[in-house]
Amino acid sequence: MPDSFFQKSRKRAASSSSSSSSSKQSRPRRDDKARGGPKRPPPQRSARAYNDDDDDDDDGSDGSDFFEGGNDDTRHRYEHDVSSDEERDAAETPAEARVRLAKAYIDGLKNDELDADDADAAASDAANIAARLQKDVSEHSGKQHIFIASRLKPPPKDGSRSLLLRGGHRASLTAAVASGNGKWVYTAAKDGNVFRWRMEDGRIDVLLPRGGAPSKLVANGKKVADAEMQDSDADEDEEKAPPASAVNGTHSNGQVDGDEAASDAEMSSAKSKSSGASRRKARRRGAALQSHPAPPRSKSTSEQQQQPRSRLHAIAEVGQDEGHRGEIWSLALSSDGKRLATGGQEKHIGIWTIGGDDPSPSSSSSTPSWTRALTGHKDSISGLRFRHGSYELYTSSLDRQIKLFAVDQLSYIETLFGHQESILSLDVLRQQVAVTAGGRDRTVRWWKVRDESQLVFRGGARSKLRDLIEGGDLSEEQVKKARGDRGGAVIEGSVECVAMIDDSHFLSGGDSGAISLWSLGKKKPIFTRAVTHGFQPATSEHAPLTPRWITSLACLPYGDAFASGSWDGSIRLWQLDRQLRNFKPLFSVNAPGFVNSLQLLQPPKSAGQCVKPELYRFRVKGQKEKDSEGEKQAVSGDGDEEAAPAPSLGRKESVPPILIAALGSEPRMGRWMKDKSVQSAGLIVPLTFA
Structure with missing residues (x-):
C-alpha cells in the first residue's frame, strides 16, 4: 500500500502542471501579435466558479474562461448605438459635427x-x-459671382429709355452717384452746387448750394473787399442766368407777364449800381419791354392747381464758412445712404448728413445738412470712395497721397504714399484694399491697407517708339508708323481711370484709348483691347491720328459687365469672360458730350420699379441706324467664344442694373476741350434682360 505522503505530493504536482498549462494557453501567440491580434474575439462562455478544492479534472475546465470572457468584460463596443441625443453630441468629434x-x-x-x-x-x-x-x-x-451680361438687352435706338436729368446746373457736370436703394441720384458740377434728384421721375428734390463768401479773398495778390467780391459774383451770375421765360414761367402762347419782367428789370437795376455792364443790360431789357409790352393774362384756379411744382424744391442751409467755393469733381455716397462726401478743386472734403433712416420723396426730414470739412490734403481732391458696408472713406488727391477717414467719427486714420505723379482715379469694394491710377507715372497701385503694403503694375504697351525713346535706332518711316500716322501702335502715356471687378481683378483705361484687364497674379495685363472709342478727327491732312482716351470706367461689383466712356458720343458696355481671361463688346448707349463719371447700380429686388420713363421730361435724341464701331465689333464678334451657360436662379441675377452717367461739355478736371453744342445733364438708362 503506497504511502499517503507520496499521494499528496503527486496531487499537488498535477495541479501545478495544469495551472501552468492553462496560463500558457491564455497568453497570445507571437504570430497573433505580428498579425495585429486575433481576427475575431473568442466565443463567449458562461462564467463558472473557480474552486481550488475541486479535484475533478474530467470536464477539462481549467478556470481560464473567467479571464477570457464573462460579465466583467471592459472592452469598448464601437458598434453599440448611443441611446440619447445628448450622449451622441458628447461622443462626436468636431469633424463629425461639421459633417x-x-x-x-x-x-x-x-x-x-x-x-x-x-x-x-x-x-x-x-x-x-x-x-x-x-x-x-x-x-x-470676394470673387466674381454675378453673371448677367449675356442676358442684357440693348436699349432702343429711339432713345426712349435714355433719360436725362436736366435743368439744375449751370456748368459742366463732373460726377453723378445713385443711392443703393434706387431712390436718389446726386449730381455735382463745376458751379459748386450739388443737386439731389428723384430717380423715379427725374425731378429735383434738394439743392446743396455753394458756401458763403469768406470775409476777405485774395485776387491777383491783392485783398478784395466783401462788397466788390459780391458785386462781381452778382455780375457773373447774371451773365449765366437763364432767360426770363425760364425763371418767371412761360405761358402756353410763349408770352411773358409784363409786370413781372418790369419788376425784374427794376430789381436788377437797383442791385447793379457798381457795374456798368449790368446797368446797360437792365436798360436794354427795360426798353425792350416798353416797346413790346405783353398783354397781362391771369391764370385760373384750376390751371394753378394743374401746374407742376417742379421748381419748388428744398435748399439746404449752408453757413458762411461751410460748403464749397470751387469746382466739385467727385462724389461718394455710403452704402446706407446716410453720408455724402464731396471734393474737388479745394483741399478739403465736405461731409453731408442725410436726414432720416430711410428718406422718402414725401418726407421733409430728408434734407441734407452740412456736417464738417475733413482736411489733410495739400492739393485738390480727385477721387472719393466709401468702402461697401462701412463708413471708411478713401480719398485721393493731386498731392500724390491716399488718405483714410472714419466718417462716423469724423476722424483721420492714416495716409498711404507711393505714387510719383498726381492720382487721377480711385476705387474700393468691400475688403480693405484699394486700387489707384497714377496718371503720368503710368502705374496702377493695389493697396493692402491692413498689411500696409502695395503692389505696383506698370501700364503702357511696349512698342517701337518706346524702344527708341529708351535707347534705340529707328528710321523715320518706322517712327511715323509707331506714332500712328499709318495705323501703327499707340503709346499709353497716362493711366486715367480704374475700376475693381472683385478682390483680385481690376480694369484700367488710359490716354491711348486702351482698356486693360489685370490680375494680382501677373505684373502684365491679362488682356488689352486698343483704341476702344476710336480716333479724334485729324485737324489737317498730315496731322497724326489721336485716340480718344478713356475718361471713366465702371464695373458692376463682383459682376461680369462693365461700362466705359469717352467723348465719342456713346457709352460702351462690355462682357467679361467667366474665367476673367478677356472681354468683348456688348452694345453702346447714345451719350453726347464728355462722360465724366459712370456707375452700374443693381438695386435691391424689394425696391420694385425704381425708374418710370413715362414721367421724365427730357430724353436723348434717337440714334441713327448706322452702327458704331463698337457695335460692328460686337456683331462680327470673336468666333472662339464659348456659349454662355443657362442663367441660374440667384437673387442678384434676377434684377437688371441701371446705368448712371454724368455728361458734360468739358473734361472733368480741365477745360482744354469744349463742345458748345452739348448741354450738360445726368443720364439714367434702366437696362433690361432679353
Whole structure:
C-alpha cells in the first residue's frame, strides 16, 4: 500500500502542471501579435466558479474562461448605438459635427427647392443646390459671382429709355452717384452746387448750394473787399442766368407777364449800381419791354392747381464758412445712404448728413445738412470712395497721397504714399484694399491697407517708339508708323481711370484709348483691347491720328459687365469672360458730350420699379441706324467664344442694373476741350434682360 505522503505530493504536482498549462494557453501567440491580434474575439462562455478544492479534472475546465470572457468584460463596443441625443453630441468629434451640420444644410436646401407640382424638381435639385453653394463661397471669398451680361438687352435706338436729368446746373457736370436703394441720384458740377434728384421721375428734390463768401479773398495778390467780391459774383451770375421765360414761367402762347419782367428789370437795376455792364443790360431789357409790352393774362384756379411744382424744391442751409467755393469733381455716397462726401478743386472734403433712416420723396426730414470739412490734403481732391458696408472713406488727391477717414467719427486714420505723379482715379469694394491710377507715372497701385503694403503694375504697351525713346535706332518711316500716322501702335502715356471687378481683378483705361484687364497674379495685363472709342478727327491732312482716351470706367461689383466712356458720343458696355481671361463688346448707349463719371447700380429686388420713363421730361435724341464701331465689333464678334451657360436662379441675377452717367461739355478736371453744342445733364438708362 503506497504511502499517503507520496499521494499528496503527486496531487499537488498535477495541479501545478495544469495551472501552468492553462496560463500558457491564455497568453497570445507571437504570430497573433505580428498579425495585429486575433481576427475575431473568442466565443463567449458562461462564467463558472473557480474552486481550488475541486479535484475533478474530467470536464477539462481549467478556470481560464473567467479571464477570457464573462460579465466583467471592459472592452469598448464601437458598434453599440448611443441611446440619447445628448450622449451622441458628447461622443462626436468636431469633424463629425461639421459633417452633420453640412448634411443638414443640404437637406434644408433640398426642402426649399423641391416643389411637388414641378415634374423636373428632382432633376434640377442637384444643379441648383450646387450653384447656390458655389455662389455662397464666391460671395464670401470676394470673387466674381454675378453673371448677367449675356442676358442684357440693348436699349432702343429711339432713345426712349435714355433719360436725362436736366435743368439744375449751370456748368459742366463732373460726377453723378445713385443711392443703393434706387431712390436718389446726386449730381455735382463745376458751379459748386450739388443737386439731389428723384430717380423715379427725374425731378429735383434738394439743392446743396455753394458756401458763403469768406470775409476777405485774395485776387491777383491783392485783398478784395466783401462788397466788390459780391458785386462781381452778382455780375457773373447774371451773365449765366437763364432767360426770363425760364425763371418767371412761360405761358402756353410763349408770352411773358409784363409786370413781372418790369419788376425784374427794376430789381436788377437797383442791385447793379457798381457795374456798368449790368446797368446797360437792365436798360436794354427795360426798353425792350416798353416797346413790346405783353398783354397781362391771369391764370385760373384750376390751371394753378394743374401746374407742376417742379421748381419748388428744398435748399439746404449752408453757413458762411461751410460748403464749397470751387469746382466739385467727385462724389461718394455710403452704402446706407446716410453720408455724402464731396471734393474737388479745394483741399478739403465736405461731409453731408442725410436726414432720416430711410428718406422718402414725401418726407421733409430728408434734407441734407452740412456736417464738417475733413482736411489733410495739400492739393485738390480727385477721387472719393466709401468702402461697401462701412463708413471708411478713401480719398485721393493731386498731392500724390491716399488718405483714410472714419466718417462716423469724423476722424483721420492714416495716409498711404507711393505714387510719383498726381492720382487721377480711385476705387474700393468691400475688403480693405484699394486700387489707384497714377496718371503720368503710368502705374496702377493695389493697396493692402491692413498689411500696409502695395503692389505696383506698370501700364503702357511696349512698342517701337518706346524702344527708341529708351535707347534705340529707328528710321523715320518706322517712327511715323509707331506714332500712328499709318495705323501703327499707340503709346499709353497716362493711366486715367480704374475700376475693381472683385478682390483680385481690376480694369484700367488710359490716354491711348486702351482698356486693360489685370490680375494680382501677373505684373502684365491679362488682356488689352486698343483704341476702344476710336480716333479724334485729324485737324489737317498730315496731322497724326489721336485716340480718344478713356475718361471713366465702371464695373458692376463682383459682376461680369462693365461700362466705359469717352467723348465719342456713346457709352460702351462690355462682357467679361467667366474665367476673367478677356472681354468683348456688348452694345453702346447714345451719350453726347464728355462722360465724366459712370456707375452700374443693381438695386435691391424689394425696391420694385425704381425708374418710370413715362414721367421724365427730357430724353436723348434717337440714334441713327448706322452702327458704331463698337457695335460692328460686337456683331462680327470673336468666333472662339464659348456659349454662355443657362442663367441660374440667384437673387442678384434676377434684377437688371441701371446705368448712371454724368455728361458734360468739358473734361472733368480741365477745360482744354469744349463742345458748345452739348448741354450738360445726368443720364439714367434702366437696362433690361432679353
